[in-house]
Amino acid sequence: MNRSSKILRYVSRRLIQGIPIILAIVVLNFFLLNLAEGDAVDVLAGEAGSATPEYMEEMRKKFGLDKPLAVQLAVYLKNVIQLDLGYSFRHDMQVTELIIDRFWPTLILMVSTILLAVGFGILLGLFAAINLNTWKDSVVSVFALITYATPLFWVGLMMIILFSIKNDWFPTSGMENSAMFYEGFERVKDIAHHLVLPTITLSLFYLALYTRMMRASMLEQYGQDYVITARAKGVSERRITFVHVLRNALLPVVTMAGVQVGALIGGSVIVESVFAWPGLGMLAFESLFARDLNLLLGIFLLSSALVVAVNLVVDVVYCFLDPRIEVN
């Protein structure tokens, strides 16, 4: 069997295996969230201020919250399998619709952050490793240390003060200027303009991580025997660095990047709040306080599916990067 059909088989098998994993996560999340005190009705009633117990009971009945937990779970699972994530009473909208609406902003932010962090991290790490123990290496290391140690929200606020308030280069918040009703390319440009500050803020922390990792990985690979072999063949240092060492050094960085995509969704809550970015992180945060379990479960479901998918992508990329890994 050739390689590409092997990979295809592998991907389809992994996708099938992903379904029970995601369902298991749904069940786990369902019970975890129900462990928390209070429900959506408590919150709604609390906000309305003058709800009678009878009225609350009626609302619970309406939302289906009066049934035993197992029944609620069974109903929920049945709906999930039919790709119906339920209804958010809080937002008065279908959860699916709500999530998809908020998913694109988060996806844009995540993808740009990952690209920026991994891309620049690799470049900076490479640069530091090539200039080992010189001032250039030190500058990169100090930069990495500072960005690693600085809290995200503070960076976000300082960015706004510096680049939005003092200098009016970038907008302070939001994803686009909806009042302008941009279309087509103009709209893309507008979103990109809004994207700059949140992306930089969110990626700085990860950038530091990848820089340090890439530098260490390069140095480790420089010490390997095959580097001496390459030198003994008379291969130039340039080729040793960029062909022999670089490809081997990338492997751990790619693994790490895959693992962190999941963490990024969590990390984006802060950045989304600071920049009022209308993404999933914000939505999850709000729905947690509103005890909007349907919505929260939906978000969790989407994130777990995303993590499963990203892991699969990383594994396939890894197969191409490292011939020793066999899809099996």
Add this chain to the structure above:
Amino acid sequence: MTDKLLQITNLDIVLPEGSERDLAVKNLNIDLSPGETLCIVGESGSGKSLTARALMGLLPAPHVRVEKGTIFFCGEDLTKTSEPRMRQIRGSEISMVFQEPMTALNPVMTIGVQIDEVFRYHADMSKSERRRRAIELLEDVQLPDPKQIVAAYPHELSGGQRQRAMIAMALALEPKILIADEPTTALDVTTQAQILKLISEMQAVHKSGVLFITHDFGVVADIADRVVVMQYGNVVETGTVDKVLNKPEHPYTKAVIASVPSLVPRAPRSRSDQVVLSGDKIQKKFGGGKSLFGLGKPNRFVHAVKDVTLDLRRGETLGVVGESGSGKSTLARCIIRLLDSDSGNIMLDEVDIRALNRAEMRPLRTKIQMVFQDPFASLNPRIKVGQIISQGPIIQGQSKENSETRARELLDIVGLDERAFNRYPHEFSGGQRQRIGIARALALDPEILVADEPVSALDVSIQAQILELLDQIRESMNLSMVFITHDLRVAAQVCDRLAVMRYGEIVETGATGKIFENPQHSYTKDLLAAVPGQKWDRKVAG
């Protein structure tokens, strides 16, 4: 001078400050002529590899560098040559083959690309011509199906094949000098014999000078024209192979040669009737599990131990010999219950220990103990030597005082100072650590010792000491021993009986003398034929 390829004069190589000694190599003088094979032999740390690196201009600068002296290569002093010129020389005029063929090749590049680099950097050839040459080279080193191997990654080849590919790479541009740094140390004997043959054939074709670095006097005897013996960075003796091996003058050379185990088995001892350990049809498979949720085909599995039947008598040493992957270590681990075998029985004093669970096995652990191969990895670096030795008895319920007293006694028995008790393993050399490992195994007063390649990580003189120690202990404690080794020389000197393993099966068993004299199985014959230095052995034995 002009007919010499290489002339090294008064070479000093400095080590970084704070090293064991100041100079890695001191006042080295060697030369090499075309078509000649010069062996540099020495034990670990003798400076032989750094000499080779210095020649290639590949010393780990800036800490290790040539301090003084000259290296003339065809009229050019390599110590003063510019880096670009050095790069030209490397790979085309002087090339090198390394010890570890797995790590010496880049794991993510195909063999073809790695051979191609030599041509790219040194020869003006079109892409298709370079590919054609690469395939030719792989043919020359007798690799099967060169067209496929060009596109293969290193991990897809066996150790011997990888080393052949390395040699192909090194010989791509018919270098004047080939430096081989322990090129066969990581290989099995039969593969080693093939690689040595290949190198000398290639040398005959290309008339290159070969600088062969090794620690193995058997190999030296087989391939060298001249020999340089190094110790602590000094050359202690040079001369023709005949002179150095048969009439050594320097005491160090004499001592090292004397510690090379002879291929003539030692005199047989009478065999006791008492069976202390017997295995019947032991089986062990690895892998073979189903994937998650039982989807897809079952995974591949390896049949590591196949129907092995053996018995060990009181006071006897049973050698299990075989090449890497033959299942000998797995067998040892099954016997001592570090691994659970799949079927069969292992009788230890009338008890089938295979059927016992962890708790039931624990009291029996005092009877059978193991000495491991790697004295560096098998001792916990965070635990003091005294604790390492006394832990076993304490677990078995003995008092702390008694165990510690016993530990001190044992340190004395294995020839270590009592002060070792409060030190950490890293403070000791390889040989000393192996002594600690032996003391640890002896702490429980075992009846049976399973030794898994206990000397293969050690230099030959240290190896002789450890073997002698094991022998003494066996005599004085009336131990029975299962001795796993790949080295037939060691086996000849240590074992009363041999079991030859291949692909998980025992192909032949018998008294050591009988097997050496008259091997029955074709594989045993091959193994014996591949041991380097046999002619020399016969000469020494008269």
